[in-house]
Amino acid sequence: MTSNLLISFKLNGNEVQVDSAPDRRVIDLLREDLGLTGTKESCGRGDCGACSILIDGDQRLSCLMLAVQLEGREMITIEGFSLQEDRLSNVQQKFIELGAAQCGFCTPGMVISATALLRVNPEPSRSEVRQAISGNLCRCGAYQKILDAIEAASKEKTKL
Amino acid sequence: MTDIFLPSDLDELWRLLNIKPEAALYAGGTDLLVKRRSGLIDPPSLVCLERIQELKGVKECGDEVFVGALTTHSELLSHRVIRKHFPVLIQAIAVLGSPPVRNMGTIGGNIVTASPAGDTLAPLYVLDAQMEIRSLSSSRRVPISAFILGPGQIDLGQGEILAGVWIKRHQGFRLQHYEKVGRRNALACSVVSMAAIMRVSSDNRIYEIRLAWGSVGPTVMRFPEVERLLEGKPLTVDGLNDVIELVHAGIKPIDDIRATASYRREVAGRLLHRLINYST
Incomplete structure (x- = not known):
């Protein structure tokens, strides 16, 4: 019988140690064990992007990662975007200003995708933005406003 | 647990494979963890390969390129050598899954999953890619068409892993093409796909052509007799039409939730017509 494991990683800027079953999905670890419910689960099979997180700066899906894989990594969740100085990131601010969230369930994943894009491509074309969020489903169909918000964020001096 | x-x-x-021979191996987890969660498989133990640096990255060795099995699709997509020599592979990876799936999934994973719809497979078939199979004590090479035996079935023995893929660098195919027809653009499992690499002369004759279709049979399918028939012919609609019947006769599509067999048959032939865009 396997027992729990102490897993050490960086979470939103802080070193943490978590006592977890090694095969626990990262999405469950976040939402149920750590109380970080900003990351959403929708399809649970990599098709919707709602559970997106950043691992060492790259966008990944927390429903398709197991807890043990976090060892030594740096994870940023949507909560990590607003910790500094208690203010929202520019991308988040543009989502609010341009009404890019309807029900809001896909929003954290969309913000992660947009942020991952703007980090490597600060001035994306509309089609590059479409590509970047092609792994995120918005069942309200707010895609146009989401694209507008990401484009608006890319036009600011402080993009992220 | x-x-x-x-x-x-x-x-x-x-060492692990020796003491846990029944373990299931995964890299990105984009296939295996989905199957595990849906109850299709219930392996007693799991081995996550993502930290094994030796099987990551692209190396140029003589006139071949070695792609480590654990190289992610995103890494390949931005890799200078792959972009330069194997555009057909780049075109396929660009429409594989979605950005986060490409960040997690690996080329080795796509191959061993051995889905007839696997996007990297048809390009690897036309490029005559060889699989490097390694175990603790041995190493062997197998062409991809011999490695993949059927849906989800591969030629991998106890204690063996797919270490990577060897592709000849200068094969001389300037025109490279991949197209996938799916139900939507992103995150779509292909309904039919086709990879083509060819050499066409300045008077628009096909010198050499290799074609492979995905999602129209138990494995990716190539038809040498179709390729031989096209060689020497002009790259025209009429010329391509001459072989469509042979393609229809060779493929073995099925009805499934994505499309009917007859639709797949129709599309498999029509995807050939796209090659007209490359006529000179």
Whole structure:
């Protein structure tokens, strides 16, 4: 019988140690064990992007990662975007200003995708933005406003 | 709770495979963890390969390129050597899954999953890619068409892993093409796909052509007789039409939730017509 494991990683800027079953999905670890419910689960099979997180700066899906894989990594969740100085990131601010969230369930994943894009491509074309969020489903169909918000964020001096 | 291991190098992996021969291996987890959660498989232990540096990255060795099995699709997509020599592979990876799936999924994973719809497979078939199979004590090479035996079935013995892929660098196919027809653009499992690489002369004759279709049979399918028939012919609609019947006769599409067999048959032939865009 396997027992729990102490897993050490960086979470939103802080070193943490978590006592977890090694095969626990990262999405469950976040939402149920750590109380970080900003990351959403929708399809649970990599098709919707709602559970997106950043691992060492790259966008990944927390429903398709197991807890043990976090060892030594740096994870940023949507909560990590607003910790500094208690203010929202520019991308988040543009989502609010341009009404890019309807029900809001896909929003954290969309913000992660947009942020991952703007980090490597600060001035994306509309089609590059479409590509970047092609792994995120918005069942309200707010895609146009989401694209507008990401484009608006890319036009600011402080993009992220 | 399942035992799960995270080996940091090949030595550790060989030790694990020895004591846990029944373990399921995964890299990105984009296929295996989905199957596990849906109850299709229930392996007693899991080995996550993501930390094994030895099987990551692209190396140029003489007139061949070695792609480590654990190289992610995103890494390949931005890799200078792959972009330069194997545009057909780049075109396929660009429409595989979605950005986060490409960040996690690996080329080795796509191959061993052995889905007839696997996007990297048809390009690897036309490029005559060879699979490097390694175990603790041995190493062998197999062409991809011999490695993949059927849906989800591969020629991998106990204690063996797919270490990577060898592709000849200068094959001389300037025109390279991949197209996938799916139900939507992103995150779509292909309904039919086709990879083509060819050499066309300045008077628009096909010198040499290799074609492979995905999602129209138990494995990706190539038809040497179709390729031979096209060679020497002009690259025209009429010329391509001459072989469509042979393609229809060769493929073995099925009805499934994505499309009917007859639709797949129709599309498999029509995808050939796209090659007209490359006529001179």
